[in-house]
Amino acid sequence: MTHNADLAARRTAAVPRGIGHATTIYAARAENAELWDVDGKRYIDFAGGIAVLNTGHRHPRVQAAALAQMNAFTHTAFQVAPYEPYIALAERLNALAPVTKPAKTLFLTTGSEAVENAIKIARAYTKRDNIIAFSGGFHGRTALTSALTGKVVPYKKGLGPAQAGVYHLPFPVEAHGVDVADTLKMLDYLLRADIAPDTVAAIIIEPVQGEGGFLITPPELMRALRERCDQHGILLIADEVQTGFGRTGKLFAMEHYDVKPDLMTMAKSLAGGYPLSGVVGRAEVMDAPELGGLGGTYGGNPVACAAALAVLDVIEEEHLLDAANRQGDKMKARIEALSRRNDIVPISALRGLGGMIAFDIVSERGGFAPDAATTKAVTTRAQDNGLILLSCGVFANTIRLLCPLTASDSVLEEGLTKLETALTARP
Missing domain, CATH: 3.40.640.10 (Type I PLP-dependent aspartate aminotransferase-like (Major domain))
Incomplete structure (x- = not known):
C-alpha cells in the first residue's frame, strides 16, 4: 500500500520544487465535499481544488455527461x-x-x-x-x-x-x-x-x-x-x-x-x-x-x-446560487462569533460574497498587523484535524473558505467545528 510519506519522497525526486503544496497529503478518492488520502484519513474539503469544485467532487450529473462524451x-x-x-x-x-x-x-x-x-x-x-x-x-x-x-x-x-x-x-x-x-x-x-x-x-x-x-x-x-x-x-x-x-x-x-x-x-x-x-x-x-x-x-x-x-x-x-448565499451566511456568523472569543487567535476583516469567505489573522486584536506564522500554524492544525484549509493574501495571513456549494449542512457544520479547533489559540 502506498502512503503519504512514500509519495512525498517520490515527488521530491521526480517533480520540480517550484510547484508548491498547501497540504502534505496525497489524494486517493473524493466525494462531494469530502476527501480521503492514501493513508485512509478522511478530510472535509474547504479548498475545492482552489475554487474548481463548486459542484463538488464527482457530481453524478457531471460525471455522467463526461462519460457519455468519452464514449463518443x-x-x-x-x-x-x-x-x-x-x-x-x-x-x-x-x-x-x-x-x-x-x-x-x-x-x-x-x-x-x-x-x-x-x-x-x-x-x-x-x-x-x-x-x-x-x-x-x-x-x-x-x-x-x-x-x-x-x-x-x-x-x-x-x-x-x-x-x-x-x-x-x-x-x-x-x-x-x-x-x-x-x-x-x-x-x-x-x-x-x-x-x-x-x-x-x-x-x-x-x-x-x-x-x-x-x-x-x-x-x-x-x-x-x-x-x-x-x-x-x-x-x-x-x-x-x-x-x-x-x-x-x-x-x-x-x-x-x-x-x-x-x-x-x-x-x-x-x-x-x-x-x-x-x-x-x-x-x-x-x-x-x-x-x-x-x-x-x-x-x-x-x-x-x-x-x-x-x-x-x-x-x-440544485439552486446553488441560493446555496452559496446560505453557506456564506453560516460561515460568517460562525466566524464572527469566534472573533469575539479570547481563546481564538486574533481575527480581523471578515469578508466575502456568497460562499467566497475570508478573514485575516493578525498579531493583536483590533489591529491590522499580519501574522503569517500563526496563519500557517492554523492551516497545519486544520489538516491534522481533518480539514483542508487554504491561506492567501499579499501578506500570507488570510484564511479563505471555498467549500463546495453542494456540501450538506452536516458536513459544512463539521468543517466549521474543525476550523474552530484550528483557530483556538495555543499557549
Whole structure:
C-alpha cells in the first residue's frame, strides 16, 4: 500500500520544487465535499481544488455527461473537426454572461490561457499595447500573466524580466492605507506621467481578488473604471477565473455591479474539475483577431465542454446560487462569533460574497498587523484535524473558505467545528 510519506519522497525526486503544496497529503478518492488520502484519513474539503469544485467532487450529473462524451469521442481539435458541445456551451454562456449582447465565447484549457487570450483580443481590437492591472491581483503564472499578477514572490522572483507594457495600480484596501480615491488618483497620474490613454488596450481586474486575499472590488471603483474606459476607448476585462459559476452567490461576480465588462475570463468551476477555460465578450471585440489567431490543440475539449453543460444544469436545478448565499451566511456568523472569543487567535476583516469567505489573522486584536506564522500554524492544525484549509493574501495571513456549494449542512457544520479547533489559540 502506498502512503503519504512514500509519495512525498517520490515527488521530491521526480517533480520540480517550484510547484508548491498547501497540504502534505496525497489524494486517493473524493466525494462531494469530502476527501480521503492514501493513508485512509478522511478530510472535509474547504479548498475545492482552489475554487474548481463548486459542484463538488464527482457530481453524478457531471460525471455522467463526461462519460457519455468519452464514449463518443474524446478529441478531434475544434480547429480540425468541430463539435456541438463547444457550440452549445458557447451559446449558453453568451446568453448568461453579464456582457453587452450580442456576445461570443472562446474556449481554452487554463485560466492563464484565458487571460492571455483576453489580452490578445483586446490588443487586436484596440490596436494598442499597454495593459493596466492591480497590486494583489492574480492572473496566472505564464510569462504574460505573471507580469499582470500584482505580487513579486513567488510569481516573479528570479524568473527574468517582466513582459513590457504592463502597469499596476494600488488596489484599495483599508488595512493597506489605500482607498478608492487613492487608486483613481494613481490612475490619473499613470495616464499623465507614463502612458497616454490612447496607448492602453485594457484594464484587467478581479471583481474579488483571489490569491490577493478575497478582497472585493468596491462598486465605486468598478463604476469609475468603466467610465474611464469609455472615455478613452479602453476595454475593461473582468477576470472571473476564481469568482465564476456561483461562488459569490451570482453566476458571475460582475452581476453584483451595475456596469458590464467588455471581456470576461473564466475557468476553474466551469467544468466541475475537468480542464476548461474561456473568454466571453462583446461579439465585435471577440471577432477582432485574424482567422487562426485564436485557438489551441486542447482548447474546448469535448469532454470538458460536456461536463460544463452539466455544471450549468446543476447550478440551476440544485439552486446553488441560493446555496452559496446560505453557506456564506453560516460561515460568517460562525466566524464572527469566534472573533469575539479570547481563546481564538486574533481575527480581523471578515469578508466575502456568497460562499467566497475570508478573514485575516493578525498579531493583536483590533489591529491590522499580519501574522503569517500563526496563519500557517492554523492551516497545519486544520489538516491534522481533518480539514483542508487554504491561506492567501499579499501578506500570507488570510484564511479563505471555498467549500463546495453542494456540501450538506452536516458536513459544512463539521468543517466549521474543525476550523474552530484550528483557530483556538495555543499557549
